[in-house]
Amino acid sequence: MLPARPEDSNKATFGHVLNIAGSVNFRGAAYLSTVSALRVGAGYAILAAIPPVIDAVSAQLPEAVYLPLPQEGSAISPKSFPLLASQIKPGTVCALGCGISALGCDLKIFNSFLHDFISLLIAKKIPLVLDADGLNWLAQSGENFHFDGNCVMTPHPMELARLLKTDVESIQKNREHFAQKASEKFHAIVLLKGHRTIIADGKNLHINETGNSALAKAGTGDCLTGMIAGFLAQKMSPFDAAVLGAKIHGLAGEFAAKEFSEYGVLASDLPKYAAKILRESELGNF
Numbered sequence: 226m227l228p229a230r231p232e233d234s235n236k237a238t239f240g241h242v243l244n245i246a247g248s249v250n251f252r253g254a255a256y257l258s259t260v261s262a263l264r265v266g267a268g269y270a271i272l273a274a275i276p277p278v279i280d281a282v283s284a285q286l287p288e289a290v291y292l293p294l295p296q297e298g299s300a301i302s303p304k305s306f307p308l309l310a311s312q313i314k315p316g317t318v319c320a321l322g323c324g325i326s327a328l329g330c331d332l333k334i335f336n337s338f339l340h341d342f343i344s345l346l347i348a349k350k351i352p353l354v355l356d357a358d359g360l361n362w363l364a365q366s367g368e369n370f371h372f373d374g375n376c377v378m379t380p381h382p383m384e385l386a387r388l389l390k391t392d393v394e395s396i397q398k399n400r401e402h403f404a405q406k407a408s409e410k411f412h413a414i415v416l417l418k419g420h421r422t423i424i425a426d427g428k429n430l431h432i433n434e435t436g437n438s439a440l441a442k443a444g445t446g447d448c449l450t451g452m453i454a455g456f457l458a459q460k461m462s463p464f465d466a467a468v469l470g471a472k473i474h475g476l477a478g479e480f481a482a483k484e485f486s487e488y489g490v491l492a493s494d495l496p497k498y499a500a501k502i503l504r505e506s507e508l509g510n511f
């Protein structure tokens with residue numbers, strides 16, 4: 226089930242993750258998602274972010290490539306569109322939303338920026354992982370994109386409730402139904418987070434069995450986004466990348482808890498544990 230690692234390969238073989246993430250208040254989300262993509266095997270991770278985020282992340286992660294974006298208020302400026310569009314080429318996958326916020330921006334202009342950028346990804350058939358504030362933007366904009374199966378949306382129950390204009394209680398009572406409903410609405414793979422994460426594609430449904438309460442801590446979802454993007458970059462299908470990402474992420478939480486307890490695991494422990502799980506998997510232990 227792991228993506229192939231041909232011997233005759235180079236970094237381009239394993240894809241480019243263009244990760245649009247972070248804002249002044251949420252710098253860690255950019256780090257966690259970027260390092261996670263690299264730890265599961267992406268060839269390149271390019272963090273597109275405002276300068277204060279890049280300063281913070283690059284001090285921790287010299288392996289990533291950085292694309293500084295114009296800043297407005299504490300977040301990405303809509304003027305970033307041409308720079309981002311210039312990064313879109315075959316072999317690129319995009320992750321959008323971890324900690325991007327939109328504080329301080331003119332929402333109308335920000336809406337048209339995200340509308341144009343996502344439309345470009347769809348037109349160019351660039352796989353996308355849409356998380357957190359990317360999903361919140363989609364919910365408030367009322368846009369109804371048709372992702373043609375090339376997007377993994379990763380809502381937690383409240384984000385899904387916002388997207389489907391319902392409430393968390395209804396979602397939690399019928400998680401499978403609402404995951405499928407969102408998948409049908411957006412023609413996307415929907416990964417509904419939580420204990421026993423669900424992955425739905427409108428027809429098929431997978432329930433993830435890994436993970437524990439160590440994952441119930443801020444930042445772990447950002448790691449999941451990076452892992453799924455990393456697997457997509459290695460040419461897995463969106464459904465398989467979501468299934469494998471959820472499995473490895475959950476196992477990373479379980480293994481990290483063996484060392485640090487379910488109380489003490491940090492989101493930043495997960496990428497390294499994910500890499501150890503991949504090693505076990507290569508050895509045939511999973």
Ligand SMILES: NC(=O)C1=CN([C@@H]2O[C@H](COP(=O)(O)OP(=O)(O)OC[C@H]3O[C@@H](n4cnc5c(N)ncnc54)[C@H](OP(=O)(O)O)[C@@H]3O)[C@@H](O)[C@H]2O)[C@@H](O)CC1
Nearest residue numbers: 251252253254322323324325357358381382383393443444
């Ligand atoms: N270090 C960093 O840089 C970090 C950056 N991050 C980034 O920050 C951004 C915003 O993230 P956030 O945590 O502030 O808001 P968000 O997740 O929408 O929660 C808001 C409310 O929603 C609810 N809710 C949440 N989960 C739920 C569930 N499973 N089931 C049901 N309800 C649930 C819950 O509401 P309550 O239950 O309290 O009513 C909660 O109070 C985002 O872009 C993210 O990527 C974070 O990853 C953190 C670390």
Ligand SMILES: Nc1ncnc2c1ncn2[C@@H]1O[C@H](COP(=O)(O)OP(=O)(O)O)[C@@H](O)[C@H]1O
Nearest residue numbers: 418419420436437438440441443444445446447
């Ligand atoms: N009790 C739990 N058991 C298994 N997985 C969990 C549990 N609590 C949270 N998770 C997982 O942790 C991640 C939390 O993501 P999210 O809510 O987006 O957090 P954040 O936005 O802080 O990164 C999801 O992958 C979710 O499935």
